[in-house]
Amino acid sequence: MTQVLTFTPNPCIDKIVSVPVLIADKKLYCSVLMRQPGGGGINVARVIRRLGASVKALFPSGGSTGGLLEDLLREEDIQSGVVKVVHSTRENIMLTETTTNRQFRLGMPGEALSDEEWRQCIRMIRDEADCRYIVISGSLPDQAPSDLMLQIAAIAREKRARLIVDSSGETLKAAVKEGAFLLKPNLSELASLAGKQELNESQAVEEAKKLVDNKCCEIVVVSMDARGALMVTGQECYHAIPPVVKPKSSVGAGDSMVGGMVYSLLQGNSLPDVFRMGVACGTAAIMNPGTTLCEIEDVTAIFDQVRILPIQ
Secondary structure (H helix, E strand, O other), X not given: XXXXXXXXXXXXXXXXXXXXXXXOOOOOOOOOOEEEEEOHHHHHHHHHHHHOOOXXXXXXXOHHHHHHHHHHHHHOXXXXXXXXXXXXXXXXXXXXXXXXOEEEEEOOOOOOOOHHHHHHHHHHHHHOOOOOEEEEEOOOOOOOOOOHHHHHHHHHHHHOOEEEEEOOHHHHHHHHHHOOOEEOOEXXXXXXXXXXXXXXXXXXXXXXXXXXXXXXXXEEEEEOHHHOEEEEOOOOEEEXXXXXXXXXXXXXHHHHHHHHHHHHHHOOOOHHHHHHHHHHHHHHHOOOOOOOOOOHHHHHHHHOOOEEEEOO
16 A cells, blocks of 8 residues: 655656856856756655655656656656656756855746646546545646645545645645645745735744644644744644754755655654654755755754754
8 A cells, every 4th residue: 555645736857957157148068967856746755765665656747858757756766656648747947056056946837737637637646545645745737727626635535644735825725725634834835825925933833823723734834944944733833943054955845844744654753753854854955956855864863953842
């Protein structure tokens, strides 16, 4: 039985290069191009598998780039569930200016899926054998069904699986409306959900408590970059403070965090330790370039350095 399903509606190939200095109107000589699998749910699956648990990544795939994505996931020993689609899987570009360590991310829009392709995606999720967790993560391609979250939430309830959502905008709003086990917005996404320009930490705790009290979810985890993260449940509230590390890339830190938490939940750990593992994985991810994500050695070294402080 597959314990975890991840669904990535808008997967990609991340093309990663660097230049010493980014100068307009001048030919620049780049580093050797790296290609890595990308998209929220796919990255979550990569982390869970790297940590040693079984997982299946579900996603639409099209063209030669889709074929490359499938090959890259096979190389990482990740089981895939693929809906073949007409349009090619998108490619993103991540450019690092090495003298300043500034990063420039060029995210391409995903091609719209047809109604039948969306139906196949939903059918693929429904037809999977019973699982414990369904993770929806990442952006949506253009013209996604307005009831996508409604359908996925209904499937999760049918399977008695815990639904975890890491997304933004209308997808996050729909998840709040339909209900989930765990929501993982960042601070700005939570502010937008609350209809505010920004939130400080105490305000973020209050908004997260509202979501839990209103039965929108059981757990809210709010990522706050270098300031750590907040976890709010019906009974507990914590602030996780990570150790200071030298960042190389923030890409995939949130996905690593979700992957670490799901892995720890599978092990039956306490919520503080689930939270600590998530923050350790997210912190470890920023120590690596591109979408390399977290390495187990880094996670192990960081885990005990993450401070978990109760919030009264």
